[in-house]
Amino acid sequence: MDVLYFAWVRERIGLPKEKVETQAATVSDLVAELSAREDRYAAAFADLSALRVALDQELSDFDAPLSGVREVAFFPPMTGG
Amino acid sequence: MRIVVQEAPFDMGAEANAFAAGDDAANGAIVTFTGVVRDLATGDLDVMEIEHYPGMTERALTKIATEAQSRWSLGDVLVIHRHGRLAPGDRIMMVATASPHRKDAFEAAEYLMDYLKSRAPFWKKEITNAGADWVAAKDEDEDALSRW
Numbered sequence: 739m740d741v742l743y744f745a746w747v748r749e750r751i752g753l754p755k756e757k758v759e760t761q762a763a764t765v766s767d768l769v770a771e772l773s774a775r776e777d778r779y780a781a782a783f784a785d786l787s788a789l790r791v792a793l794d795q796e797l798s799d800f801d802a803p804l805s806g807v808r809e810v811a812f813f814p815p816m817t818g819g
Numbered sequence: 820m821r822i823v824v825q826e827a828p829f830d831m832g833a834e835a836n837a838f839a840a841g842d843d844a845a846n847g848a849i850v851t852f853t854g855v856v857r858d859l860a861t862g863d864l865d866v867m868e869i870e871h872y873p874g875m876t877e878r879a880l881t882k883i884a885t886e887a888q889s890r891w892s893l894g895d896v897l898v899i900h901r902h903g904r905l906a907p908g909d910r911i912m913m914v915a916t917a918s919p920h921r922k923d924a925f926e927a928a929e930y931l932m933d934y935l936k937s938r939a940p941f942w943k944k945e946i947t948n949a950g951a952d953w954v955a956a957k958d959e960d961e962d963a964l965s966r967w
Contacts, residue, residue, distance in 0.1 A: 745870055745942035746953045795875035797938070811872060811940075815956035818900065818941035819854055819912060819932055 739804070741772075743782070744813035747789065750782040765791050765800045768810065782812075790815055820888070820896045822880045824871065826903040831913055838897050838915045846894035846917040848924040852932060858907040863947045869902040869911070872940035876900070883934040887916070890930070890967075891923040898931060900941065933963045 741758045748754050762768035773780040783789070791798050792811040804810070821838075823829075831853045839849055856867045884896045897915040905911060914931045918924040935941075943954040 742872070744872055744940065745944070792872070792875055792940070795872070795878050797879075811875070813872070813940065814942065814953065815961075816937050816940050817943045817954045817956050818939040819936035 739807060740809045741768075742809065742811040744811065746814055747782050747812050751778050760804075762804055764804060765793070765798065765802050765810065768804060769800065788814060820881070820884050821898070822877055822884060823897075823899040824873075824876050824880070825899070825901060827901075829899050829901070829910065829913065831910060834897065834899060834913060835915060838895065838917070841895065843894065846919055848919070848921040849915065849917045850921075850924040850928045851913065851915040852928050853910055854912045854932075856905045856907050856909045856911055859945065859947065861947075863949075864907050864945055865948070866946040867905045867907070867909075867911075868944040868946060868951075869905065870942045870944070871900075871902045875940050879939045880935065883931060883938060886934075887927045887930050891916075891918060891927040892920060893918050893923065893927055896927070896931070898935065900935065900939070902941065930967055933960075933967065936960045937964065 739758055742755045743751050760768055760771055762771055769783050773783045786800055790813055793802060793807045794809050835851050858864045880898050884898055887896060894917040900912040914928050916924045916927040937960045945952050945954060
């Protein structure tokens with residue numbers, strides 16, 4: 739699946755988008771997998787309360803299942819307007 | 820309904836006129852709101868950089884505008900939101916609502932503003948001489964949603 743990062747999450751991880759092969763069942767499982775990779779991921783995902791997640795471009799939550807999802811995006815709370 | 824996400828500046832007068840011209844006479848009330856890049860209290864903001872999530876941004880704005888149309892009696896809705904590098908005084912975004920009734924037009928415009936502050940995927944970064952900082956979301960913006 740495609741995993742996208744925005745704002746300071748993108749800066750901390752150091753890339754805007756990557757392809758990830760995963761068997762993770764939920765968003766939280768994916769976060770645990772990514773965090774185990776390298777410190778920069780662990781740093782970005784250290785406080786999930788400071789993060790939001792979208793699945794296929796719809797806001798979701800960290801308990802949500804990933805089955806059938808093609809695009810996951812992680813970002814901080816939005817500041818539009 | 821017209822949803823526009825663009826990097827280029829927009830002309831708020833021309834947009835307001837086009838919005839009013841496209842509307843039918845049943846709508847006796849048109850409300851427009853324009854957001855402007857505000858300088859910092861210290862007066863040293865050089866650039867406001869706005870990042871967004873292409874694709875999701877348009878979907879989220881359409882969803883918010885569609886919800887406004889279902890809650891209020893609206894003839895038409897316009898949302899324009901810019902991204903990229905902006906300077907203090909630049910216009911960031913604009914909403915317009917047309918309705919037979921003033922109350923609906925005002926409330927729908929406020930609803931659009933409240934939701935696009937914290938439910939549309941935009942992120943602001945303030946750049947000054949001292950460096951760059953991502954703007955943190957405010958609790959009061961999240962709290963504002965509970966009134967709807």
